[in-house]
Amino acid sequence: MSHETTLNQDEHHADHPTGLARWLFTTNHKEIGTLYLVFSLVMFLLGGAMAMVIRAELFVPGLQMVNPEFFNQMTTMHALVMIFGAVMPAFVGLANWMVPLMIGAPDMALPRMNNWSFWILPFAFTILLMPLVLGLFGIGSGGPASGWTLYPPLSLQGGTNIAFVIFAIHLMGVSSIMGAINIIVTILNMRAPGMTLLRMPLFVWTWLITGFLLIAVMPVLAGAVTMLLTDRFFDTSFFNAAGGGDPVMYQHIFWFFGHPEVYIMILPAFGIVSEILPTFSRKPLFGYTSMVYATASIAFLSFIVWAHHMFTVGMPLGGNIFFMYATMVIAVPTGVKVFNWVSTMWRGSMTFETPMLFALAFIVLFTIGGFSGLMLAIVPADFQYHDTYFVVAHFHYVLVTGAVFAIMAGVYYWLPKWTGYMYNEKLGKIHFWISAISVNVLFFPQHYLGLAGMPRRIPDYAVQFAEFNMISSIGGFVFGLAQLIFVYIVWQAARGGERATGQVWEGARGLEWTVPSPAPLHTFDTPPKVDDSVTTHADRLV
């Protein structure tokens, strides 16, 4: 297959539109990867701005800035924008850029679909954000305010804004499914000769598995929100008890999507960290094979733990016990991963460039998020933790210091390969240290708040929660501002600086480092020969 695509290379390389047309019509995996990453960065800043509104309102008790209705719109939109706009597109962007380079393929398998799956996103988010933006100008009832989970009957109470959210989710789903198909097909069909499945870099493995998760669950979400749509506008009663429906059924369907979704946002992060650690430890990844099996086990388990998000809805005893045990089991493969990462570092020869710093912070802070996750699995204790700030702290530890830190580690790691210039290492380290400290000031006190009894999604709180909320808000403002340093670093590295070599990092191994920096628009037109000497892990070398 890869031979066919290389046959007419001169012909399809000839046409190079410039300006806007270049980006609109591009089918090149590197350009589409860049589009995804830039889009994700814009969404990250937008979602972050919403978080700033939330933390500003919660800075002191009492309502000062926004009314409760708008506050609820902020929490709802912050989650939707961050999950579907920032984290997921960032991983797809990284996959677009790096998967073909890592497996020695000339491009993605389905380049036109690749273009389409990106260009759906700006339209999807325009639709998603429209009710909120119009609301700011006094048109309509504002954005959705029922939380990103859109639980009925609350989500059906609002105005017609729910229709915008649902249509936007459908579009994002189409985009995600096409992206996932593309990545799976590329990985399964376009690997260079000798790049066997068990020689693939771990980032490629985690994305292969993530791709299957996406295909499996995005249609489930689409189904759930479509039922919401018909309940709201066409008088069906899927979730309306008065009409014979069941509001809890929505939660089951939603979380059957929602839990695998959690792993969609963390498995590629595992992959990135597994690439970075060996490079800066100058030592092969420890336990490559068990890493692959652990990833697959986590993916499988993600399908049978969904109801741990709803222990308080009144499930039968047997249901609660099953979901408790299944959830606890996830700690085992996740533990294997953490132990393997520490073993990778052990007796290595480490240096601490920015990507490594973010990867190390990922391991520590993601593990803390994993610990609180294990606590949340204990059903009787969950009766206390559920829907409090303890949960908010938990999922921000796994999503911000987990997924987002891994994305930043990946960006610093591969940025010289993309732009051909080294980023400013000193600024990178400053960005890291400010982020790593402030993010803990931001989220760690939220554990205390939750344990002390503060529910989540409230715009105002009793005065005994004042101290930790203020500390958390200060951490939030610093963390938010620190990300502007990141934007500056990326912008600077895109424009110039110290030239990067093809190898970039002393300890880096893998096909992506065998091409020059910046990676030319077309790479691996002739497939490279792959043996153990170029793989990142070299498990079989010893």
Add this chain to the structure above:
Amino acid sequence: MKRTNELIVALAVMAVIIVVTWGLFAVGDNMPGGVTPFSKDVYQLHNVILAVVTVIGVLVFTAMFTSIVVHRKSKDHEPAKFSHSTAAEITWTAIPVLILVIMAIPATRVLIDMEDTGGADINIKVTGYQWLWQYEYLEDGVSIYSTLDRESNRARQIGSGVDVRTVENYLLEVDNRLVLPTNTKIRFLLTSGDVIHSWWVPDLGWKRDAIPGMVNEAWTLIEEEGVYRGQCAELCGKDHGFMPIVVEAVSPEEYRQWIESRSSQQAADNADEPADVQQVSAADELAANAEQG
């Protein structure tokens, strides 16, 4: 030589991590122990699992930071070549499994205990509305509505000019408290009149969703007299943050007196006014009809 080096660093690193961990525990709040047998069980489970993850965390982070201190290029550390060890991987799969099994046993026991709502002396029906709670004492036909108290409600408005710190129990006070007897098994039947709410008083040790069209069950047995405060825990619209729950636990004798005064007052109210004016809910109507008939 190198091994001693690692060991010394590891001990120092562990000391630092333990001090940091101790500090994190010292400055923050922990879960309340509560006033029911169940809440105390939950508190104990919480502390055990917290201790387990803390010990694991200290060990893992000690190994990690020891490596960061010792195995660095700037100290000319030569990288080792090993890339797997089946024995190690089996060990660190098996030990967590063992820990989880040990954790699962008490968790399951406490959970089974919570599910056993039989043998209750009093049944209370809790109905969530946007944004207040209705409590019906099913045996005595008493029904009360419980809303955020007036002072908090005034202070919470934007531009109210009231310093909320001067309001006693800001956002955690209601007009009518849920009065319950101590040392009595009380069963709750929870439902909702509109959207999903969640009834939560931390000192009782649990929360349970109040869902329209469904009736959830839970129970409690309060061992100490006192006032226990909580809030709605499931997002239920714009005033989700403003529908507190206040339980006043009194001795069974005091409780009887309160119920009697309340039900005679309620009967008087119903007799005074024509039934079609005062119908707040179907439940009230039923209770009124029963008394008049």
